[in-house]
Amino acid sequence: MKKNISINLQGMIFHIEEDGYDVLSRYLAEVKTHFSGYRGHEEIVADIESRIAELFAARLSGLKQVITLEDVEAMTAKMGRVSDFQTADEAEDDEEILAEAVASGSAQGTYTGSRPSAGYSAGSNAKSATTAAAAEEEDGTKRLYRDMANRKVAGVAAGLARYFAVNPLWIRLGFLALMIVFPILLDGTPLENFSEKLPAISVLTYIILWVVLPTRFDGTPTDEDPVFKKLYRDTDTGKVGGVSAGLAAYFKTDVVLIRILFIVGLFAGGFALPLYIILWILLPEAKTASDRLRMRGDAVTLSALDNNLRNSPFEEGATPVNNRPVGTFLENFFTNIRPLINLLGSAIRVFVGGVMTITGFFLLLALLIMLGVGLGMIPESDNVFMGPLPAYTFFNGLSPWAVVCFFLMTAIPALALLLAGLGLLLRRTILTRTASLTLLGLWLLGIVGSSVAGTRLAREFQHEAEVTQSTNLSPLTSAQLVLDRRYSDNGEWVDLDLVPVDSGQTPRLERIISAKGATEEDARQTAATSVAHSIRMPNDSTLSIDDHYTFQPGARFRGQEMQLRLLIPRDRTFRMNESFSNWLEDDNYVNGRAPIHPEQHTYRLRGSKIECIGCTEEDLRGDSNDGGYDEPNADYEAGQADADTDSTDTDMHINIHTDEDGDNVRVDVESKAAQFSADPARYGSGRRSFADLRDFSRIEASGAYYVHVRQGNEFKVEAAGSDRDLRRLRVTRDGDQLVIRSRDVGFMPSLSFSQHPVLIRITLPTLRVVELSGACRLNAAGFQNEDLKVEQSGACVAALDVNVPNLSIDMSGACRTDLTGQATFLSVDASGACQLNALRLPARRAEIEMSGLGKAKVRVREQLRVDLSGDSDVLYAGDPDNVQQELSGSSHVTKISDSE
Numbered sequence: 001m002k003k004n005i006s007i008n009l010q011g012m013i014f015h016i017e018e019d020g021y022d023v024l025s026r027y028l029a030e031v032k033t034h035f036s037g038y039r040g041h042e043e044i045v046a047d048i049e050s051r052i053a054e055l056f057a058a059r060l061s062g063l064k065q066v067i068t069l070e071d072v073e074a075m076t077a078k079m080g081r082v083s084d085f086q087t088a089d090e091a092e093d094d095e096e097i098l099a100e101a102v103a104s105g106s107a108q109g110t111y112t113g114s115r116p117s118a119g120y121s122a123g124s125n126a127k128s129a130t131t132a133a134a135a136e137e138e139d140g141t142k143r144l145y146r147d148m149a150n151r152k153v154a155g156v157a158a159g160l161a162r163y164f165a166v167n168p169l170w171i172r173l174g175f176l177a178l179m180i181v182f183p184i185l186l187d188g189t190p191l192e193n194f195s196e197k198l199p200a201i202s203v204l205t206y207i208i209l210w211v212v213l214p215t216r217f218d219g220t221p222t223d224e225d226p227v228f229k230k231l232y233r234d235t236d237t238g239k240v241g242g243v244s245a246g247l248a249a250y251f252k253t254d255v256v257l258i259r260i261l262f263i264v265g266l267f268a269g270g271f272a273l274p275l276y277i278i279l280w281i282l283l284p285e286a287k288t289a290s291d292r293l294r295m296r297g298d299a300v301t302l303s304a305l306d307n308n309l310r311n312s313p314f315e316e317g318a319t320p321v322n323n324r325p326v327g328t329f330l331e332n333f334f335t336n337i338r339p340l341i342n343l344l345g346s347a348i349r350v351f352v353g354g355v356m357t358i359t360g361f362f363l364l365l366a367l368l369i370m371l372g373v374g375l376g377m378i379p380e381s382d383n384v385f386m387g388p389l390p391a392y393t394f395f396n397g398l399s400p401w402a403v404v405c406f407f408l409m410t411a412i413p414a415l416a417l418l419l420a421g422l423g424l425l426l427r428r429t430i431l432t433r434t435a436s437l438t439l440l441g442l443w444l445l446g447i448v449g450s451s452v453a454g455t456r457l458a459r460e461f462q463h464e465a466e467v468t469q470s471t472n473l474s475p476l477t478s479a480q481l482v483l484d485r486r487y488s489d490n491g492e493w494v495d496l497d498l499v500p501v502d503s504g505q506t507p508r509l510e511r512i513i514s515a516k517g518a519t520e521e522d523a524r525q526t527a528a529t530s531v532a533h534s535i536r537m538p539n540d541s542t543l544s545i546d547d548h549y550t551f552q553p554g555a556r557f558r559g560q561e562m563q564l565r566l567l568i569p570r571d572r573t574f575r576m577n578e579s580f581s582n583w584l585e586d587d588n589y590v591n592g593r594a595p596i597h598p599e600q601h602t603y604r605l606r607g608s609k610i611e612c613i614g615c616t617e618e619d620l621r622g623d624s625n626d627g628g629y630d631e632p633n634a635d636y637e638a639g640q641a642d643a644d645t646d647s648t649d650t651d652m653h654i655n656i657h658t659d660e661d662g663d664n665v666r667v668d669v670e671s672k673a674a675q676f677s678a679d680p681a682r683y684g685s686g687r688r689s690f691a692d693l694r695d696f697s698r699i700e701a702s703g704a705y706y707v708h709v710r711q712g713n714e715f716k717v718e719a720a721g722s723d724r725d726l727r728r729l730r731v732t733r734d735g736d737q738l739v740i741r742s743r744d745v746g747f748m749p750s751l752s753f754s755q756h757p758v759l760i761r762i763t764l765p766t767l768r769v770v771e772l773s774g775a776c777r778l779n780a781a782g783f784q785n786e787d788l789k790v791e792q793s794g795a796c797v798a799a800l801d802v803n804v805p806n807l808s809i810d811m812s813g814a815c816r817t818d819l820t821g822q823a824t825f826l827s828v829d830a831s832g833a834c835q836l837n838a839l840r841l842p843a844r845r846a847e848i849e850m851s852g853l854g855k856a857k858v859r860v861r862e863q864l865r866v867d868l869s870g871d872s873d874v875l876y877a878g879d880p881d882n883v884q885q886e887l888s889g890s891s892h893v894t895k896i897s898d899s900e
Helices: 018-035 041-058 069-079 088-104 118-128 132-139 156-164 168-185 192-212 243-251 255-267 272-282 289-296 302-310 325-336 338-374 391-395 400-426 433-461 520-529 578-583 723-727
Strands: 004-009 012-017 463-472 480-486 495-501 508-517 542-546 548-551 561-569 573-576 602-606 609-613 652-658 665-671 686-689 698-703 705-711 716-721 729-734 737-742 758-764 769-774 777-784 788-794 797-813 816-832 835-852 855-870 873-877 882-887 892-895
Touching: 004 018, 004 041, 012 018, 012 041, 018 041, 018 069, 041 069, 156 168, 156 192, 168 192, 243 255, 243 272, 243 289, 255 272, 325 338, 338 391, 338 400, 400 433, 433 508, 463 520, 480 578, 495 602, 508 520, 542 561, 578 723, 686 723, 698 705, 716 723, 716 729, 723 729, 729 758, 769 777, 797 835, 816 855, 835 873, 855 892, 882 892
Parallel strands: 480 542, 480 573, 495 561, 698 737, 698 769, 705 758, 705 777, 769 788, 777 797, 788 797, 797 816, 816 835, 835 855, 855 873, 855 882, 873 892
Antiparallel strands: 004 012, 463 508, 508 561, 573 602, 602 609, 652 665, 686 716, 716 758, 729 737
16 A cells, blocks of 8 residues: 555646655756756746646556556656756756755755665666667668557558658648549549549558558657657747748748748739638747747757757846747737627627527427427417418328427427527537437437338328319309409419300309329329318309318318319300409410400400400500510500600520530620500509608619609609509618518418519609619619619619719629710629610710620710620720720620711
8 A cells, every 4th residue: 555645737636656756756856956047947847847747647547547656757767857968067056956945845855865766767777778769760770660559540641650750640631632632623634534543542552551561569659759740830930920930840941941932822822821821820839948849849858958948049037039020010919909809709609699599499489389280289270381381281191200200300400509599698508418419319210200201101192183073153144254353362372264165054163173192092082072162153243263272171281283164155255353364374365465454345265265355456465476475565655755765575585606616605695675664554453652652862672563763853652553463562661762572472472473564653853772673674764963873683674864973883683774864974883694785875984894794885985994704795986085994704895886
């Protein structure tokens, strides 16, 4: 039995046997005595104690918790003793100092004279037992072998590292680079074929070395071997951050060469500057004497520390000279702004944590509601949706265990997001390791259960069948029918076709319902019993049909779809309101041309098409030659005093040109001008007025609206279109900005997009900014003497007739702008396939920046500056005195005659 003593070495607690403690105390007393005459001796002794603590910690394990005398002797053998490098005079001085320390009780050890103790004798024996690696150095030969003491796989990388005296990390990274990085970097280069073979070559080389090289198990651990250096920043000899000096010490080369390489890299692509900054941030500074020894690859021993201190240029009491003022200034600057950076980091942490917490909470709440619906704890309701369908239609076909598994699979990530956000806010971990592993197990269980349930559910969609349900419309006895459409936000959309039947028959409505199931009989039964659709006949001539169908209580979703067929006798005429007309496709009409005002006409069925009785060419939309729906054309402008030019088709045309060999490809994207009718009667019977919107000078429009803007002394906003489209229109004022956009209707508002345009007429005294996005069209005129800025994105088109000092056009996507009037300065910034026609707007000066497939036509009198990239073209008229061009790619700048 031995007595143990607890000691503290630089914050690390060790239990050491009493005899080992005596030797260690004596050892440290000699170290303190010897280094007491050096500048910063407290730091030197603390550094030595830290190294001793590292060596002691490496000798402890789960079965060995006490430092023995043998451990202390092994430490002294590695660190060396003061007497190994002391001169006789220095030894006598240290003996006197140590004797005084023992007399005063500050030596922290026992002293028995100059005779070495048994511990030191053992240390000498340990030191004399050199390793095989040291023998190699004495022979002057180096042998390649597999280093099994520092292996990760087979010791090949560690053996190569020891042979070339580098850290094994670099060899391992080199192998990974050959297998992963280089094949990616060389892809598409002349070395592509060779790069594809690099992974196989690397693996084969590793296997060959594994087989051929001999093994050694007596290698020194990497962190204790002086051969392996550690990369630091050398701020003692550095000029800025000490990076170059640290690299030079690591690679044992001249620091001037490293600095030259950084300078060359700075001008050869600029990669050297970010690399230098990254290394400055990541590499630690060599602050202590032991750090400087490790940086140069020297062993951390007392002898090496003494030599390092003796060669130090600073004597006791001397003030170090700052040889890197730039680096010191930068470090002090970032140290001073660290509180600001910490504050910014805290703000980002709180913001991200708050977003994660709120998102996770609402996701978890929604999933809990769905769980309640799926388990029957929340009654069936059409107000709980999953996409466009009621939630219960999904859960009725699932077993409770499948619902729970699906909940676990989706709710646990939401809970993890919530807890991660709380952890960021509270700056601590919320869940313990046990709880985290439990949630992980439940999540994996949920994934497995959901996969099994999904497989079973897929069997319910293997077969498809359809049924036809017919309803006799015998109450409709009038010779002329009135067809009405009942709009509904709930349920699934249905399509309607009008089908002629023989004269004298009774009108009827057929519902063709399809569904899926495990068998055709199941699918047929589901189609017949799972959906509901309503019609109303308030009198003997009016038929009102729902445009959506709903699910029956207890129904299960099996991909149900419904198609309506209204069978009308050929001898019966009918009328229909605008909403019913909008339900039909233009192809349902004769020649594909529907009336502009469908509620004003009478119809009959001719063949399978709808014929408008008594309609003239002026009453029909589009052109008889195109057979499809067209936008309001030039005839809409008849009688309109404020119409500027004829309206034309706005379709986009893409032309691709190639040479004879097909090598050079040129793409031209063209779209027509933004002209449209300003007559509300051309857009439908619905009207809305926004009399309370005043005091705005900016307009923002998003969607597919026709925006007609004119200058006036008062504010006025009106809209014309179908009733349904006007219900979806939202016009508000945000500060001095008028905002026009569509309301969010239903689960996916984009599904309710209408092909029929909505006209918005705006009158205001001053217009400063216009922002268009989507597929909006703008026609603005009459504004003068105020700077104007127009921003367009998407497929917007605009036509402006203005007289302003400065006109700024910003376009992206496939926009088009036509300009008329005058401007002192015209600025254009376009990207994508944009078009600009400003030949009718002479400008004194113009600046044009375009990228992509843009095209611009301008008229300039004095100065033109052009910056083009990609396949952009600029045509300019006039005789500017100064034309500046910056072109890249296949861009062109061409002068055209004034007559064009």
